[in-house]
Amino acid sequence: MSVKHARDVEKQIVKAGDKTTIQVLISSQEGPNFALRRFVMEPGGGMPNHTNTVEHEQYVLAGHATIGIGTETFDVYVGDVAFIPEGVPHWYQNTGEENFEFLCIIPNKPDVIEILEKEC
C-alpha cells in the first residue's frame, strides 16, 4: 500500500466492547514494526477494564470520553494523546453525544487481551 482512505477500510465489531468498531488502517502485514488502527465508539459505548500484552499509543480524532489508565481517570478530547503501557488496566466510556474516535498504534507483537472483573 501507499495511500488509502480510512473510510474505505472495513469496520469490524469489537466483541469485547460495547457499540465499538475497529478499522485496521495499516496492518502488521503492511507495516514491518507496528499497526495503525482507528476505533469508533458510539455514544454510550466503550470498553470494559482490560489489559493487553502490548502498549498503546493513542490520539483522539473526534468526540470525547472518560478513560481509565491504571488507577487514574481522564476526560479526553480531540488532540489528546494517551500512552498505555503494556499490562496496565484501562477502559473507555464515551460520555459525549457524538462518536468518540481515536487512533491506536500497537507494535507487531503478540497481543493477548484480558477482561478484568468490575470493581465494586
Next chain:
Amino acid sequence: MSVKHARDVEKQIVKAGDKTTIQVLISSQEGPNFALRRFVMEPGGGMPNHTNTVEHEQYVLAGHATIGIGTETFDVYVGDVAFIPEGVPHWYQNTGEENFEFLCIIPNKPDVIEILEKEC
C-alpha cells in the same frame, strides 16, 4: 506520561522543510517501540524529496496536500493514510489554503534523512 494534549507539546521547526513544524507527541523515550509525531505545514510549505532510514505510517488530520512516494503522487485529505517504506524517496507540498496536519509514526531505530536533488 499517561495523557497530554498536543497543544501543550513544543513545536520545533523542521530545518529540512519549508514552513513546517514537528511536535513529538510520544517520544522514543516514552514509548518502547515507536514514536508518535505531528507535523504542521503552512500553506505553501512542505518538504523536498528525501529518504529516511525508517518507515513512516501517517494519518492526515487537517488540510490537504500533494505528496510524492517513489514515482507516484497523491492528493491527500483528512482521513487519508499513507505508508512510506524505509528508503523510499518522498516529498510533501501543502497545496491548500489551510494548514496541512498529519501524524507520523516511526520505529525506535536510528533515522538518517537524506535530501535528494530536485528532478528537472
